[in-house]
Amino acid sequence: MKKLFSGKHRRNHSCEGAFAGGSGTNLDIASELQAPETSSGARHRGPSHLQPAHLANTEHTSPPGRHSLHLQHPQLQQHQQQQQYSHYLPAGVHPMMLQQHQHSHYPPGVLAPVNLNDPAAIEDANVEEAKRASLQVFQEQLCREHEENMLIMEKEQKRVKAQRAAQEAKLAAYRLSHKYYESGSLEYSEPLVDGFYMLYGDFPELEEVVDANTKFPSLDELRRVPLYEGDVREVVFVDADQDSGLVAIQEKASVATCEAAVRANSDVERAFRRITSLAQVVVDVLGGSYDSEEMLQQMWLAASSKEKTRSKCIVIHLAHLTAGTCRHRALLFKVLADSLNLMCQLQRSRHSETEDERVVNVVQIDKKDYVVDLVYQPGCLEPLNKFVAQNPTFSHLRSGCQASTRYRAPVPP
Numbered sequence: 012m013k014k015l016f017s018g019k020h021r022r023n024h025s026c027e028g029a030f031a032g033g034s035g036t037n038l039d040i041a042s043e044l045q046a047p048e049t050s051s052g053a054r055h056r057g058p059s060h061l062q063p064a065h066l067a068n069t070e071h072t073s074p075p076g077r078h079s080l081h082l083q084h085p086q087l088q089q090h091q092q093q094q095q096y097s098h099y100l101p102a103g104v105h106p107m108m109l110q111q112h113q114h115s116h117y118p119p120g121v122l123a124p125v126n127l128n129d130p131a132a133i134e135d136a137n138v139e140e141a142k143r144a145s146l147q148v149f150q151e152q153l154c155r156e157h158e159e160n161m162l163i164m165e166k167e168q169k170r171v172k173a174q175r176a177a178q179e180a181k182l183a184a185y186r187l188s189h190k191y192y193e194s195g196s197l198e199y200s201e202p203l204v205d206g207f208y209m210l211y212g213d214f215p216e217l218e219e220v221v222d223a224n225t226k227f228p229s230l231d232e233l234r235r236v237p238l239y240e241g242d243v244r245e246v247v248f249v250d251a252d253q254d255s256g257l258v259a260i261q262e263k264a265s266v267a268t269c270e271a272a273v274r275a276n277s278d279v280e281r282a283f284r285r286i287t288s289l290a291q292v293v294v295d296v297l298g299g300s301y302d303s304e305e306m307l308q309q310m311w312l313a314a315s316s317k318e319k320t321r322s323k324c325i326v327i328h329l330a331h332l333t334a335g336t337c338r339h340r341a342l343l344f345k346v347l348a349d350s351l352n353l354m355c356q357l358q359r360s361r362h363s364e365t366e367d368e369r370v371v372n373v374v375q376i377d378k379k380d381y382v383v384d385l386v387y388q389p390g391c392l393e394p395l396n397k398f399v400a401q402n403p404t405f406s407h408l409r410s411g412c413q414a415s416t417r418y419r420a421p422v423p424p
Contacts, residue, residue, distance in 0.1 A: 180204065180205065180206060181206055183204055183206075184204050184205065184206025184207050184208075184230075185206070185227075185229060185230070187201065187203070187204060187207055188206075188207050188208050188209070188227070189227040191207075191209065191357065191359075192209075192210060192227055193227075195358070195359030195360075195361075196356070196357070196358055196359065197345065197356060197357040197358075198356055199354045199355070199356055199375065202349040203249060203342075203345055203346050203349055203357075205249065205250045205251055205252055206230070206248075206249070206250055207248075207249045208230055208233070208246050208247060208248045208249065208326070209246070209247045209338070209342055210228075210233075210245075210246055211243075211244060211245040211246070211247070211338070212243060212244030212245065213244070214228060214233070214236060214244065216236060216237075217232055217233075217236065220232055230246075230248070230326065233246050233325065233326055234324055234326050236325055238319060238320075238323060238324060238325055242319075242325065243312065243315075244325055245315055245319070245325060245327065246325055246326040246327070247327060247328075247329050247332075247338075247339060247342060248326050248327065248328055248329065249328075249329050249342070249346055250328070253328070254328040254329070254330050254331070256328070256330030256331060257328070257329065257330040257346070259330075260292070260296055260330055260343070260347070261346075261347060261350050263292055264289055264292045264347045264350075264351065265350075265351065267288045267289065267291070267292050268284075268285040268288050268289055268351055270288070271284040271285055271287070271288035272284055272285050279376060279377050282353075282376045282377070283376060283392065285351070285353065286348075286353065286374055286376070286383060286390065286392065287390035287392075288390070289344065289347055289348065289351070289353070289390075290344065290383050290384070290385055290389045290390035291389050291390055292347070293340050293343050293344045293347065293385055293389075294340065294385060294386075294389040296330075296343065297332065297333075297334055297335035297339055297340050297343065298310050298311075298314075298333065298334035298335060300386065300387060300388070300389050301386060301387070302387070304336065304337065304367075304386060307334070307335075307336055307337075307386065308336055308367075310334040311332070311334050311335055311336045311339065313334070314332050314333045314334040314335075315327070315332065318331050318332060329342060329343060329346070330343075337369055337370055337371065337385060337386055338368070338369075338370045340385040340386070341357055341370040341371055341372050341385060342357065342370070344372045344383065344385060345357045345372060348372070348374070353374065354374060354375040355372055355373070355374050356372065356373040356374075357370065357372060358370065358371050358372070358373055358405065358408060360402070360404035360405055361404050361405075361406075361407060369402075369404065369405075371383070371385075371398075371405070372385070373395060373408070374392070376392075379394070380394070380395040381393060381394055381395060382394075382395055382398040395408060
């Protein structure tokens with residue numbers, strides 16, 4: 012049988028064991044690691060990056076196979092360790108800047124700081140450390156400035172966006188107010204928006220400053236109109252963002268309509284109950300029910316005069332009034348109905364020499380139009396055709412009744 016180890020294998024095996032055991036065969040191993048002479052008579056000098064500059068490009072051949080042991084030259088082993096731990100070093104520090112300390116408490120294979128016994132190495136390390144520290148401080152400052160600039164830009168973008176949205180909302184409110192001023196009508200598809208205002212009376216002092224195309228004053232122009240004693244003119248302003256009283260009324264209306272809807276047995280009955288309860292909320296807020304509109308007119312004049320004197324302006328918030336005519340009540344009902352997703356119109360009567368201007372709400376239930384009573388019998392719903400027949404100043408709503416049927420309420424299941 013062939014022997015397991017030949018003499019050559021035994022010799023190599025004994026060398027490896029001697030190296031592992033750390034015996035006195037290191038001289039033999041070192042002799043084997045001597046670079047053999049090449050064919051040109053020059054010795055192999057190892058990797059070129061470990062050679063002096065004038066020998067880096069010297070041609071050499073690989074050592075014979077008998078020297079291909081799993082042993083490393085000490086300088087090559089140190090280089091590999093430096094490469095292994097180079098990713099732990101700060102940016103810009105070469106591994107060769109660190110030397111392995113001879114008497115160090117660090118574990119084997121871990122690179123220690125620069126040799127403290129070498130003043131030149133210490134000075135170089137201090138210079139590099141100062142550079143790194145200065146660079147780090149500079150980078151941190153740049154990062155802080157960048158973050159601050161980004162925050163400033165973000166705040167500016169939000170400010171510009173909010174300003175643009177406010178301008179668009181203001182323009183939308185102006186257009187809707189102008190539309191009602193000209194036509195006297197807001198349909199089902201035209202919900203009220205914050206910033207809407209309703210004029211009562213004439214303002215000849217604004218003829219020279221109003222827009223020549225629309226001839227309708229803006230809210231800022233109306234705020235500058237001087238207030239005279241006994242002046243009955245009024246501008247009612249709707250804005251939940253600026254009127255906490257209106258928000259409270261909306262919450263009250265939401266609770267009342269929800270409680271009323273619970274007691275309903277069908278969708279149609281639920282719609283009737285919600286509208287009736289909403290009408291009662293409006294009447295309670297603006298002075299209650301009255302037998303005549305003349306008496307209600309007197310109550311409104313007193314409440315309006317008090318609020319205008321307090322605010323020193325003819326522009327007043329709707330929710331600040333303690334009493335209101337059919338005009339104020341219809342406006343408040345429209346505001347609340349839109350917030351509750353109830354289909355509601357705001358309709359103004361045509362000019363009449365015998366009676367004052369009137370404003371009513373038209374609602375739609377089960378594809379039928381009704382007029383809501385907000386003065387005499389709060390919450391009573393009268394069919395539109397019957398109401399128009401009894402009130403000639405609303406005769407223009409006959410065609411509007413047929414046209415408004417295209418705004419359909421959800422069909423009950």
